[in-house]
Amino acid sequence: MSLFRSRSPRPADGDRLQIAGVTVRLSVNPRARRVSLRVDRARFEVVAVAPSPRKLAEAVAFAHQREAWMAQQMADIPEQILLAPGQTLTLFGRPAVLGVTPGRPRRLVDPTGGPDRIVAPAKDDDGEAWRAAILRLLKREALAGLSRRTQTYAAALKQPMPKVGVADTRSRWGSCRPARRGHQAAIRYSWRVMLAPPAIADYLCAHECAHLVRADHSPKFWEVVATLNGDPTPHRAWLRQHGANLHGIG
Ligand SMILES: [Zn+2]
Numbered sequence: 428m429s430l431f432r433s434r435s436p437r438p439a440d441g442d443r444l445q446i447a448g449v450t451v452r453l454s455v456n457p458r459a460r461r462v463s464l465r466v467d468r469a470r471f472e473v474v475a476v477a478p479s480p481r482k483l484a485e486a487v488a489f490a491h492q493r494e495a496w497m498a499q500q501m502a503d504i505p506e507q508i509l510l511a512p513g514q515t516l517t518l519f520g521r522p523a524v525l526g527v528t529p530g531r532p533r534r535l536v537d538p539t540g541g542p543d544r545i546v547a548p549a550k551d552d553d554g555e556a557w558r559a560a561i562l563r564l565l566k567r568e569a570l571a572g573l574s575r576r577t578q579t580y581a582a583a584l585k586q587p588m589p590k591v592g593v594a595d596t597r598s599r600w601g602s603c604r605p606a607r608r609g610h611q612a613a614i615r616y617s618w619r620v621m622l623a624p625p626a627i628a629d630y631l632c633a634h635e636c637a638h639l640v641r642a643d644h645s646p647k648f649w650e651v652v653a654t655l656n657g658d659p660t661p662h663r664a665w666l667r668q669h670g671a672n673l674h675g676i677g
Contacts, residue, residue: 446497
C-alpha cells in the first residue's frame, strides 16, 4: 500500500465538484486545445473542460486558480424564477396571469380585454404538478405561435412547411435540419423565446427558416434573413443581452 496514494478518486468526465462554493462540472472535449473554464448559466455551474481524461486534474487545478473569477460569474447570473400562481408572464407580447383551477389546464381569454389567465389544477402541496401542467401548456402555446411564424417565412421562401418542434434547449434558441432526400426539413425552437418580445420570436423563426435554403451562417445566409425580417442586428443583440434571463424562468 502506498502512503502517497491520492485520497480522492481520479477525476472523471461528468463529475461535479464544489470549489469555493461553486459547482464545477468536469467535461472532456477532444476538440479542446487546452484546459479551460466556461460558465453554464442555465445550469448555474462552471464547466472545466479538458482535451482528454488525463488532463482533467489539470482542469481542476485551473478552476482552483480562478476561484474569484468563478464566484463573480455565478453572482452575475440572474436568479431562477419559479413559476407560481399570481405571476404575470408576457407570451409573444401578451400578458397572461398564472392561476389555479379545479378544471383542466387551459388558457382563459378575458372578454373585457384584461390579461389572459393560464390555469391548471393544484394536485399536490408543493405545486410540482401545477408547474408541470403550466409548463406543458406554455410549450403547446409556444409551438402554435412558432409554427405560425415558420409557416409565413417558409412560404415566403417557397419552401414546404418543415416539421416544427419545441424543446427546452438552453444552449441554443433554434436548430434547423434542412430537407434531405425523402426527409422533411425539421426546425426545433426553444419554447422560452415566447417570453421575449414578439419581434425576437419573428427573428428567430426567420433565422431558422433561412437555413432551409442556406445551411451556413455566410453573408448570403444573413441576406436571406434580412429579406424575410429586416436587419437582424438589434434582435441578435437582444438575445445576447437578455437571453439568459429567459432561461431563469420555469
Ligand atoms: Zn443559424
